[in-house]
Amino acid sequence: MRNFELYVPTKMIFGKGEIKKLSNEVPKDKKVLLLYGGGSIKKNGIYDQVKTALKEHTVIEFSGIEANPEFTTLLKALEVIKNENIGYMLAVGGGSVIDGTKFLSSAALYEGNDPWDILANRIRTVKGLPFGTVLTLPATGSEMNSGAVVSRSETNEKMVMGGPGLFPEFSICDPTVVHSIPKRQLANGIADAYTHVLEQYMTYPADAYLQDRFSEGILQTLIEIAPSVIKDPSDYKAASNFMWCCTMALNGYIQKGVPTDWSVHMIAHELTAFYGIDHARTLAVILPSAYTKKFEHKKEKLAQYAERIFNITEGTIEEKAKEAIKRTEGFYQSLGIDTRLRDYTDDYEGFSKKVAKNLTDHGMTALGEHQDITPEVAAEIVEMSY
Amino acid sequence: MRNFELYVPTKMIFGKGEIKKLSNEVPKDKKVLLLYGGGSIKKNGIYDQVKTALKEHTVIEFSGIEANPEFTTLLKALEVIKNENIGYMLAVGGGSVIDGTKFLSSAALYEGNDPWDILANRIRTVKGLPFGTVLTLPATGSEMNSGAVVSRSETNEKMVMGGPGLFPEFSICDPTVVHSIPKRQLANGIADAYTHVLEQYMTYPADAYLQDRFSEGILQTLIEIAPSVIKDPSDYKAASNFMWCCTMALNGYIQKGVPTDWSVHMIAHELTAFYGIDHARTLAVILPSAYTKKFEHKKEKLAQYAERIFNITEGTIEEKAKEAIKRTEGFYQSLGIDTRLRDYTDDYEGFSKKVAKNLTDHGMTALGEHQDITPEVAAEIVEMSY
Structure with missing residues (x-):
């Protein structure tokens, strides 16, 4: 066996009906950016559950994060984070939304000129903007790790990133979401x-x-x-x-x-x-x-x-x-x-x-x-x- | 499957030769209490490795924590923690030393009169004095969980305790220690x-x-x-x-x-x-x-x-x-x-x-x-x- 270090500080909240726990897991003293994809969460009821749980929070929304999250889309979200002084993010979606949120977590605190450098130069993120997730599509494992993949279709690139600062603080996994997945x-x-x-x-x-x-x-x-x-x-x-x-x-x-x-x-x-x-x-x-x-x-x-x-x-x-x-x-x-x-x-x-x-x-x-x-x-x- | 929450924030450092990493894991700005058992760590070389790694730290020692750690022994260590204004603990031993340290982690911040109440009244520890461990005897799993067992031989009692505040911040597990175990x-x-x-x-x-x-x-x-x-x-x-x-x-x-x-x-x-x-x-x-x-x-x-x-x-x-x-x-x-x-x-x-x-x-x-x-x-x- 090789030597290793293992550190997985994400709090996993697993089971049916657990989305309501968001209200305690997301800090109330920070402005929250709620990130999601193409709107399937509005059809399957997750969006309503999330909004209900966060009714005492200040929440701004950013939707439209696509499968294989696009760098250009994420740059728009980054602008919202900076303009709105966002202090916490909540990713509601599958691996793409969560990965996009991880990129934003890193980019929000990145001090360089071009956030693409995080991907191109494989910069390891030690501290990111804190975030949690509600998983709606089991697949990538992104809900309990510190890695992400971001795409840039204009150049046909798909790049990986990561670092110990990119673990979700918590992830809520409610398996009843599976029934609504194609x-x-x-x-x-x-x-x-x-x-x-x-x-x-x-x-x-x-x-x-x-x-x-x-x-x-x-x-x-x-x-x-x-x-x-x-x-x-x-x-x-x-x-x-x-x-x-x-x-x-x-x-x-x-x-x-x-x-x-x-x-x-x-x-x-x-x-x-x-x-x-x-x-x-x-x-x-x-x-x-x-x-x-x-x-x-x-x-x-x-x-x-x-x-x-x-x-x-x-x-x-x-x-x-x-x-x-x-x-x-x-x-x-x-x-x-x-x-x-x-x-x-x-x-x-x-x-x-x-x-x-x-x-x-x-x-x-x-x-x-x-x-x-x-x-x-x-x-x-x-x-x-x- | 039942609903569950899982949160295991201990950083596991596993492998031969890893005890030297103590020097970075133990904070240098706090007075450290080094806790161990009957002295086997002096025979197998672990003590020397620990002391070498901590040569830039301020370290006070407390030895003699027995198998099935005794409440009365731990009270003496608690006195040291309070008198010496200890800010961090390092348990070097097996489950008994680590469990004893968990009791101390809880007792050091306990505001009641009698620390036995933590055991007798099953008080859940939400915040404890921070500590790390060097495991010298694989068995109990105490190095990566938040539970402990403490004994009181005068009354033939052996009691369990726990809480999310009792995870070791880190644990170093070097399997070469196994060769010296009876x-x-x-x-x-x-x-x-x-x-x-x-x-x-x-x-x-x-x-x-x-x-x-x-x-x-x-x-x-x-x-x-x-x-x-x-x-x-x-x-x-x-x-x-x-x-x-x-x-x-x-x-x-x-x-x-x-x-x-x-x-x-x-x-x-x-x-x-x-x-x-x-x-x-x-x-x-x-x-x-x-x-x-x-x-x-x-x-x-x-x-x-x-x-x-x-x-x-x-x-x-x-x-x-x-x-x-x-x-x-x-x-x-x-x-x-x-x-x-x-x-x-x-x-x-x-x-x-x-x-x-x-x-x-x-x-x-x-x-x-x-x-x-x-x-x-x-x-x-x-x-x-x-």
């Missing part, structure tokens, strides 16, 4: 969380037995609840486990003490940046090829995963490992998610070169747990996924 | 952590699939590493997983969203209070009888545990469940821990009545996940464990 987004959420676990698990044996068991526990639970979540999102048993899996998949606990990969995410981000394909679906496109390309490095953990998750006990390590990749692709497909780039676009010729160039431009020239995925190797992986 | 205490630590998991897991199915998987992951890992830890405590792979299991067994993550039992602990505490039997060993004595007595309520989870942990796939639920109790008793015995009261004392006749009286006196008249373990039922459980 099937497409439920499938995305499950695939996203599943892939988050794999990025932290599917490397090489590192004697972190407990972390492996926890990762496997999340994978097993996601496989177990996926059909119920898709079939009947009002099934509270399935919805609550789905929601908690998504949080635990990326709140640090399975990541600490182990090598991590994340090359699938870094490569897949380019598919969203160029084609606008849903984040989770880009992961499902890239992952099978990435694991096939890095088979020799990953085969031992792939075989362990085959045994423990899919009960594949027969065959050599290689046979088990290959079957594990197939089963993983099959799991994505069972969610209704296509796993080839050609399923999403006809215009993929030459795309691999663009990916290689973008990765080079962003300094991501050594991805993966062995830092041996160069832009050229990434391009091969992309070509394998056409 | 085998008896290693066995105790494994048994203690294992039982902590069972207290939070072995109740009834509550649709908390992920929590179940995490609990099972800790149990599986403890079973896997136990022989290596006992045989060769310098085996870092085993020691590090052992240490992390102990923390994760009681830092809140497997407890949230599920019913919990804790009756085994509450009854077993009386065995320590009366006979001075090691805490972990009292758990091993009481647990098999408690599960046998509450078999009907626990059989479904016992059967799940039989299947997932011991691969018992044949038989009825009842048969699997019975076998699970046997295997659990066998696991304790495999650690060299006796599982009957008569193995520890000849003087057990009539003891069950004393337990019933003590539980009554302390208001613990409805234990267990169904709150149906009255002092009379507890007495029966004790008699079954003679």
